[in-house]
Amino acid sequence: MFTATIHFTxxxxxxxxxxxxxxxAPFPIEIEEIQNGFVTFVLCAGEHADAFQSELExxxxxxxxxxxxxxNLLxxxxxxxxxxxxYRNHGTLRRSNTVSGRQREYNVLVFRREDLRRIIDDLEGFGTVTLGKLEPFEASTDSPLTARQREVATEALARGYYDWPRKITNEQLAEKLEISRATLHEHLRKAEHRLLSSALADGHRRTGRGAFERIEVDTGD
Known part of the structure; x- marks a missing residue:
C-alpha cells in the first residue's frame, strides 16, 4: 500500500x-460519502461560513x-x-485534503501503483495533475492486529464495507479477497474485537477514570 499526495488543478x-x-489560504475538506454521482463532505469554511452557506443554498x-x-458546513x-x-480506482481519501479555487490537494491511500496510475489518468481527463509525495504505507508497529487481520480490515475499509450505506457487500468483499464469507467475518470479528479492546484500554489510561478491567481477547488468527 502507498500514500500519495496529488496536486490537482x-x-x-x-x-x-x-x-x-x-x-x-486553502480550505480543509473531509469526504464523508460518495454515492450515485453525489459527494457529501465537510467544508471547514472558517470565517466565511455564513457567506458560503448562503451561496451554496x-x-x-x-x-x-x-x-x-x-x-463547518456539511x-x-x-x-x-x-x-x-x-474511489472508482480503489483509492481512499485520507484527512487533510484542501481546496483553493482551481487548486486541490488530495491525500490518497492506494493498494497498488497501478491504481494510482489509473487515478492520475482519469484526473488528467479534466485537469492538470502533479504527483507530490509518494510513500509506502506503514501501519503502526504497536497495532493489536495480526498482519492478515490488518490486511482484511484495511481492504474492507477502503472498499466502503463500513460506509453507510455499504458500497460493497460481504459476498463481493470476500470474492475480492479470495476467501469465503465465513473466513471474512471471522477476520473482521477478531479485528473489531481487538481494536475496540485496545481503544477502550487507551481511553481509560488517558482519562485515569478508575481501574480498567482487562478484556480477554481471542489470540487466534
Missing amino acids: QHRECILRRLTASAD ATDHVEHVERLDEE VTKPSCGAYSAI
Missing part, C-alpha cells in the same frame, strides 16, 4: 472553485447544506469528477 466549473478562489445543483457549527452536491475518479 480543476478545469471544470465548480461551486467550490468559485467560493474559494479569492481566499488567502442558492445554488440549484447543491442538494443539501447543513451548518454543523460556527466554522454539503451534498454532484461530484465534479475528482472524488469519483479516486
Whole structure:
C-alpha cells in the first residue's frame, strides 16, 4: 500500500472553485460519502461560513447544506469528477485534503501503483495533475492486529464495507479477497474485537477514570 499526495488543478466549473478562489489560504475538506454521482463532505469554511452557506443554498445543483457549527458546513452536491475518479480506482481519501479555487490537494491511500496510475489518468481527463509525495504505507508497529487481520480490515475499509450505506457487500468483499464469507467475518470479528479492546484500554489510561478491567481477547488468527 502507498500514500500519495496529488496536486490537482480543476478545469471544470465548480461551486467550490468559485467560493474559494479569492481566499488567502486553502480550505480543509473531509469526504464523508460518495454515492450515485453525489459527494457529501465537510467544508471547514472558517470565517466565511455564513457567506458560503448562503451561496451554496442558492445554488440549484447543491442538494443539501447543513451548518454543523460556527466554522463547518456539511454539503451534498454532484461530484465534479475528482472524488469519483479516486474511489472508482480503489483509492481512499485520507484527512487533510484542501481546496483553493482551481487548486486541490488530495491525500490518497492506494493498494497498488497501478491504481494510482489509473487515478492520475482519469484526473488528467479534466485537469492538470502533479504527483507530490509518494510513500509506502506503514501501519503502526504497536497495532493489536495480526498482519492478515490488518490486511482484511484495511481492504474492507477502503472498499466502503463500513460506509453507510455499504458500497460493497460481504459476498463481493470476500470474492475480492479470495476467501469465503465465513473466513471474512471471522477476520473482521477478531479485528473489531481487538481494536475496540485496545481503544477502550487507551481511553481509560488517558482519562485515569478508575481501574480498567482487562478484556480477554481471542489470540487466534
